[in-house]
Amino acid sequence: MHLRTLDEKNKTTALLLIIGIIFIATTLRSPLTSVGPIIAYIKDGLAISNVLAGFITTIPLIAFAIVSPIAPKIARRFGIELTLFFSIVLLAWGIIIRSLGNTPLLLIGTALIGTSIAFGNVLLPSLIKLKFPLQVGLMTAAFTLSMNFSASIGAGISYPIAENTTFGWQGALGCWAILSVIAALIWLPQIKHPQKIVEKTESPASSKSRSILYNPVTWTVTLCMGLQSLIFYTTAAWIPEILQAQGLSADKAGWMLSLMQFAQLPLTFITPILAGRMKDQRLLVALFTVLYLIGFGGLLYGNASFIVLWMIFLGLAGGSSFSLVMMLFSLRTQTSMEAAELSGTAQSFGYLLAAIGPVLFGYLHDVTASWSVPIILFMVATILLFVSGMHAGKEGFVSSVE
Numbered sequence: 586m587h588l589r590t591l592d593e594k595n596k597t598t599a600l601l602l603i604i605g606i607i608f609i610a611t612t613l614r615s616p617l618t619s620v621g622p623i624i625a626y627i628k629d630g631l632a633i634s635n636v637l638a639g640f641i642t643t644i645p646l647i648a649f650a651i652v653s654p655i656a657p658k659i660a661r662r663f664g665i666e667l668t669l670f671f672s673i674v675l676l677a678w679g680i681i682i683r684s685l686g687n688t689p690l691l692l693i694g695t696a697l698i699g700t701s702i703a704f705g706n707v708l709l710p711s712l713i714k715l716k717f718p719l720q721v722g723l724m725t726a727a728f729t730l731s732m733n734f735s736a737s738i739g740a741g742i743s744y745p746i747a748e749n750t751t752f753g754w755q756g757a758l759g760c761w762a763i764l765s766v767i768a769a770l771i772w773l774p775q776i777k778h779p780q781k782i783v784e785k786t787e788s789p790a791s792s793k794s795r796s797i798l799y800n801p802v803t804w805t806v807t808l809c810m811g812l813q814s815l816i817f818y819t820t821a822a823w824i825p826e827i828l829q830a831q832g833l834s835a836d837k838a839g840w841m842l843s844l845m846q847f848a849q850l851p852l853t854f855i856t857p858i859l860a861g862r863m864k865d866q867r868l869l870v871a872l873f874t875v876l877y878l879i880g881f882g883g884l885l886y887g888n889a890s891f892i893v894l895w896m897i898f899l900g901l902a903g904g905s906s907f908s909l910v911m912m913l914f915s916l917r918t919q920t921s922m923e924a925a926e927l928s929g930t931a932q933s934f935g936y937l938l939a940a941i942g943p944v945l946f947g948y949l950h951d952v953t954a955s956w957s958v959p960i961i962l963f964m965v966a967t968i969l970l971f972v973s974g975m976h977a978g979k980e981g982f983v984s985s986v987e
Contacts, residue, residue, distance in 0.1 A: 615739030648699025684759030722861020810935030848900025870974035876902035
């Protein structure tokens with residue numbers, strides 16, 4: 586689909602589709618990033634333990650891992666548009682259930698949220714490849730920018746809502762249902778003509794190809810997905826604690842996390858566009874590796890007066906690494922079916938790896954009574970991300986002809 590070559594009616598249809606994709610993307614992170622800043626309110630309100638409170642942030646990652654491989658199969662049966670619509674409706678219900686002020690419902694709602702978001706995570710890159718094959722870079726940029734922008738807003742406004750309004754923590758969590766309902770209404774016209782994802786047999790390379798699981802690129806992309814997700818979710822969980830240990834107040838540490846989220850936005854948008862114009866994306870891998878190492882190195886060895894700078898470097902690195910991995914789902918595949926399968930595989934195994942991060946880093950802090958070892962582990966994860974990214978960033982496809 587190319588807007589310049591379409592008549593007015595089809596242009597309107599394409600624009601509605603673009604707006605729908607952007608709105609769905611805004612629902613995929615804000616229900617998650619809104620939890621961390623108000624976890625103390627949730628603990629006090631429900632009288633739950635630290636362990637159970639920490640588990641709230643892990644449930645969605647486990648749901649991602651379980652549901653991601655299933656999403657392409659359901660989309661193949663019912664079409665991407667209809668599958669996404671019902672996932673948004675499920676997301677709205679999950680958000681409402683989570684905010685009702687009951688511990689079992691909190692856990693159930695969180696599981697429903699993770700399940701529904703997994704469908705969007707997996708299927709939107711495939712839909713972009715299917716509907717906008719000539720604008721994959723630009724559309725991926727819009728998609729990932731929308732995700733990270735809403736994540737930043739979620740992290741920034743949940744504490745003020747919980748602290749300064751009568752809605753409390755329940756309102757801070759529940760308000761995101763409104764955005765999900767709006768996204769569902771905007772997406773509604775798309776379900777009239779559901780389109781199934783393209784099968785492998787339509788691949789130009791061959792009508793008979795081996796499973797993508799046999800290709801090493803599948804697993805290096807998966808490792809990239811897991812490591813960048815581990816870094817993202819673990820920094821979201823522990824960066825405020827690390828900064829407080831370095832002398833910042835709880836309020837200022839929360840704002841530094843929000844700054845890190847907003848710093849993701851420029852490279853979140855620019856990276857997919859650049860990647861789409863490059864046959865080999867290894868230069869981009871080297872770029873975000875350097876940014877990560879400067880940021881984590883600054884936290885470990887640098888002057889605390891430059892914490893703002895370290896947060897900006899980490900944000901730039903996070904935005905670039907996340908959007909590049911999302912782009913690899915399209916760049917390393919030849920059909921929308923392959924893109925959905927690669928996305929499902931990478932996100933399933935990747936989020937299992939990511940789920941280990943917050944728990945492991947918290948354990949290391951408890952054992953060592955210091956944040957130095959966890960920060961060093963961040964740097965080790967960055968090096969592993971660089972190694973896997975240098976392989977995944979090479980020109981080629983995950984499909985291999987028999």
